[in-house]
Amino acid sequence: MWQQLYGELKDKNFMVVAVAEESRGADHARPWIEQAKSDYWQLIDTEHRLEDLYNLVNVPQAVWIDENGAIVRPPETAGSTDHFRRMDLKTRTMSPEDQAARLAARQAYLDAVRAWVNTGKHVLPVDKARAGMPKVTPEIAEARARFRLGVWLRAHGRAAAGDRQMAEASRLHPDAWSLWRQAADLDEVGKASGPEFWRRVQTLGEKPYYPAPKL
Amino acid sequence: MTTILTPTAEHTVAARDGLWMSPADAERATGWTLKPEGMCRAELCVPLPASALKPNEVDVAAFWQKLGGPVIASDQRDVWALGAPADERNAALEGLQAPDFTLPDVDGKPRKLSELRGKKVFLATWASW
Numbered sequence: 001m002w003q004q005l006y007g008e009l010k011d012k013n014f015m016v017v018a019v020a021e022e023s024r025g026a027d028h029a030r031p032w033i034e035q036a037k038s039d040y041w042q043l044i045d046t047e048h049r050l051e052d053l054y055n056l057v058n059v060p061q062a063v064w065i066d067e068n069g070a071i072v073r074p075p076e077t078a079g080s081t082d083h084f085r086r087m088d089l090k091t092r093t094m095s096p097e098d099q100a101a102r103l104a105a106r107q108a109y110l111d112a113v114r115a116w117v118n119t120g121k122h123v124l125p126v127d128k129a130r131a132g133m134p135k136v137t138p139e140i141a142e143a144r145a146r147f148r149l150g151v152w153l154r155a156h157g158r159a160a161a162g163d164r165q166m167a168e169a170s171r172l173h174p175d176a177w178s179l180w181r182q183a184a185d186l187d188e189v190g191k192a193s194g195p196e197f198w199r200r201v202q203t204l205g206e207k208p209y210y211p212a213p214k215l
Numbered sequence: 216m217t218t219i220l221t222p223t224a225e226h227t228v229a230a231r232d233g234l235w236m237s238p239a240d241a242e243r244a245t246g247w248t249l250k251p252e253g254m255c256r257a258e259l260c261v262p263l264p265a266s267a268l269k270p271n272e273v274d275v276a277a278f279w280q281k282l283g284g285p286v287i288a289s290d291q292r293d294v295w296a297l298g299a300p301a302d303e304r305n306a307a308l309e310g311l312q313a314p315d316f317t318l319p320d321v322d323g324k325p326r327k328l329s330e331l332r333g334k335k336v337f338l339a340t341w342a343s344w
Contacts, residue, residue, distance in 0.1 A: 001341060015334045017326075019318065021342045026321045032343055033321050041326050043318040050340065052222055053314040055304065062339040065313045069332055074308075078339045117335055129311055136304040142285040145298025148220050149287050152294060161290055178342065185344035192344035 001060075003038045005110055009117045013067065016040035019050050021059055023151045023182050047151055051178055052144045055134045058177040058210065064116060064123075072116075072123040074132035076213035079109040085201060085209060105212070112215045122215060132214075143173035147183075154186055163187065177209070218294040219244045219275075223316075234275040234286070234295060241273045245297065254278050313338075 006016045018040060020029040026044045033042045050056065054063055054075055062078035065071055083098040094102065115121040124132065146169040153162030166183035173179060180200070181192035191197075201209055217230040221244065228240040238249035247254040253262035254273070267277035276286045276295070283300035307314050313336075317327045328336070 002337070002339065005337075013334045015331050015336050017328065017331070017336055017338045019338070019340050021340050024343075026319070026323070029343055030321055032341075042321055043326055044321060045318050045340075049222065049316060049318065050338075052299065053304070053307075053316055054338075055308060056340060059340045059342045062337060063313065065328075065336040065338060067333050067335060069313050069315075069329065071308075071311045071313050113337055126311060130309050133305075133308045133311075136301040136308075138283075138285070138301050141298050141301040141304065142287070144222075145285040145287045145296040148222070148298070149289060149294060149296035152218075152220055152225075152296075153289060158289075165287070165289075178340075181344050182342070185342075189344075 001036060002040065003036055005113060006038070006040045009114065010040075012117050014117045017043065019043045019045050021045050021048050021051060021178055021182065023047070023154070023186055046155075047148055048144075048178065048182065051176075052148075055136050055140070056178065057134075057173075057175050064113075066123070071129060071133075073213075074124075074129055075134065077210040078213075079106040080210045081105045081212070082209050089198065108215070109213060112213075139172045140176075143169040143176065143179065146172070147179050150183065151186075159187075216293075220294065220296040221245070222297075222299045230275075233288075233292070234279075235269070235272050236275060237271060238273055241275050241278070245275060245279070247278070249273050 002016045002018060020043065022029045022044055023046050025046050029044055056075050060078040060080055061075045063071055063075050064073040081102045083094055083102040086098055087094045112122050116123065146165045150162040150165035150169060153165060163183065166179065170180040170183065181197065184191040184197065216227050219226045219228060226244040228236050228244055230236040242248045247256045250260065252260040254260065261281055263278060263281065267274040279286050279297050283302055285298035287296045313328065315327065315329045317325050319325050
């Protein structure tokens with residue numbers, strides 16, 4: 001997904017770290033990784049540790065980190081948009097206008113990454129970066145622990161008990177699409193984008209599924 | 216035996232009545248050491264209530280709750296997740312130093328974020344689902 005960007009910028013002290021939030025494990029992610037023919041880091045995060053550490057809620061999200069290990073942009077949607085919500089569910093297609101707008105937004109995001117690497121543009125001042133960090137609440141902290149336990153129970157043949165923990169995690173942290181969708185996928189591949197997913201998306205109303213980055 | 220899941224590791228300890236265990240097991244599972252002042256890590260000590268201490272035993276569930284972290288047990292109470300306290304996560308993120316982590320690549324080779332110091336890093340998530 002990021003190979004072209006990385007290929008362009010890799011000689012400029014730049015690295016892409018792509019983390020697969022995949023509780024089914026490396027072999028489940030492998031076909032996509034092989035297809036990407038990437039030479040940046042492709043890591044596997046079966047327990048969604050990165051999401052716990054960085055307070056992430058969906059994929060794809062990205063964090064920009066500078067040469068000193070400082071976060072210069074908080075977690076943001078990485079190139080995806082909400083146009084998919086208007087797609088024709090029977091044919092799974094978007095209008096030509098939406099397809100074009102989606103592509104343009106993705107291109108604008110990639111251009112922003114290029115500008116950052118080349119010129120330092122888009123680095124947020126410390127106070128803005130800090131203000132942009134999503135706050136971890138006690139409910140979110142509990143949701144992470146329950147999700148962790150749920151993944152473990154599922155991996156040890158205790159699916160029903162694991163699902164109960166994951167359902168409670170989603171109830172405690174309803175904004176975390178990756179918790180709900182991962183649990184759905186563990187239940188059955190495809191369920192994460194099935195009818196229940198679409199029902200959940202509809203209940204968002206005016207709220208975004210992929211909040212646009214404030215570039 | 217009881218399994219304890221922390222945000223980054225899994226430990227098997229001999230615990231009873233929940234998470235009562237020896238100070239040695241408590242240290243192995245949590246990284247905190249029992250001292251006269253309480254449970255300590257580096258310079259920091261968290262005092263424990265008398266109800267969380269018995270001769271050569273410490274109640275790790277009570278300690279973890281004192282820290283402000285979630286303590287979640289499986290229905291069978293044989294597996295426990297000790298989650299990171301919200302305050303700890305927020306302090307780390309507000310400090311803007313990218314939290315370090317080690318994760319395996321697709322072939323199992325461990326990779327550590329901080330190995331990339333000196334480069335700009337675009338850290339992005341994805342999933343098959």
